[in-house]
Amino acid sequence: MDPESIRQSLEGSGLRCTPQRYGVMAFLMEHAGHPTAAEIFEAVNRLDPRSTRATIYNNLRDLVQAGLVREVAVEGRSARFDAKGMRHHHFVCDRCGSIEDVEWYEVPRPAAGSLGKRVLRECELIVRGLCTRCAPRGTLSAKRRRRVDT
Amino acid sequence: MDPESIRQSLEGSGLRCTPQRYGVMAFLMEHAGHPTAAEIFEAVNRLDPRSTRATIYNNLRDLVQAGLVREVAVEGRSARFDAKGMRHHHFVCDRCGSIEDVEWYEVPRPAAGSLGKRVLRECELIVRGLCTRCAPRGTLSAKRRRRVDT
DNA sequence: ATCTCATATTAGATATAATCTAAATGTTTC
DNA sequence: GAAACATTTAGATTATATCTAATATGAGAT
Incomplete structure (x- = not known):
């Protein structure tokens, strides 16, 4: 996935391209398996920069609100996330x-x-x-x- | 809603017709507004018999499993329940x-x-x-x- | 009618998911 | 570089749901 295009879609939606936010977005684009917030947290923190749980949730919320990511609720389980492609x-x-x-x-x-x-x-x-x-x-x-x- | 028909749909699904379970089912049939577990808990406990939170959740799970009730997950909010009519x-x-x-x-x-x-x-x-x-x-x-x- | 026992209920503890708080850090604008 | 704003952080907190183990109960069998 092209780093520059990720940067552009973030900024195009009025979101600053911070390393943490970029990390979440890039991970979602590379992993279409609809991960949970916990899975994203774990995966992103195996790399750099590391993020706290709150940052992951904040960024997921921002990305959803910007329309770049979709949140899917599943009965009795944690929410899953999906880069809108x-x-x-x-x-x-x-x-x-x-x-x-x-x-x-x-x-x-x-x-x-x-x-x-x-x-x-x-x-x-x-x-x-x-x-x-x-x-x-x-x-x-x-x-x-x-x-x-x- | 006919009490006897509620009893029958419970027993027809292999569920004993206990007062608590009946209460949950009857409430769902009379209120099509897709209440949350918390709302059902509150409403049922204004009447008799009262149920604990665990009983409400147990019964909702049993009813969903029996196919009498549908659970609907909503992003960022509690699950909602719906008698399948x-x-x-x-x-x-x-x-x-x-x-x-x-x-x-x-x-x-x-x-x-x-x-x-x-x-x-x-x-x-x-x-x-x-x-x-x-x-x-x-x-x-x-x-x-x-x-x-x- | 009463006995029996799997099923249901209970209170409270616990787990899980998500959000909040306040302080610190980073970025942009002037 | 100072002010204004956005983001991140650690940890506490809230919200939602489930578990545990003791007790009670419904419904079929006797």
Whole structure:
């Protein structure tokens, strides 16, 4: 990923290109696996410059607000983050919570009438199921399902 | 909402119809506003029988697992819960995090090829924007946006 | 009706995720 | 280089959810 283009997209969005912020953005662009904040924290801190947890969260929030990064909430798990590159939908694994991209295709929007006076901004599709790592093993039946490492 | 039919849907799913569990289920069926666990806890405990937080969470988990209730995760906010009645999509307010139902309509599923060996279970649409309470006031621009009461 | 036992509930502790605070540091503007 | 502003930091704090181990209870069997 070209460092200069990262710098430009940050500054183009009114964000200063600090080493820490650059690190978060660059990591997200190089790792499309939808990491959690904790994973980003760990990965970034194996390199330089190191960041504190608060800085990671601050920068993720700024990047999301600037529209450069998308945050995806998953039931019962930590949020995951995703550099907005090509448009795509999301596949969420019901078992391990991992997120993968699904090739983009147009989805019809709800009729204006059914929305009333609400303002529609975005329309996103979440596909749920079992990822390839989880599928062969099928569904867990244990009542209190334990988290699974991603 | 007919008490007997609630009892039956619980038992039909292999869940004992305890007063606490019944209370959670009945509350969700009577309040389609997608309450959070905390809201359910509060509401249920204004009546009898009272439940502890753990019981509310246990029952919500059991109900979700039994397929009677849906959990909806929202970025940066607590999970919300929804008795599965008629099929519908969800509208999430970007500003206050509230969830409203959007009339159901069929959405095309991703091509099998693009999913690879993943198992598709469900396909849900999330519509984002501003709810009627938030829309007139427009988008907040404050950098550190505060939570808003729902 | 009562016995039995897996299931459910409880209080409180604990874990996890995310945010806040206040001070220090870095950057830009004049 | 001083003022104004933005960012980072360490650590405390909050919010959300889960766990633990003891106790209670519902529902089928007797």
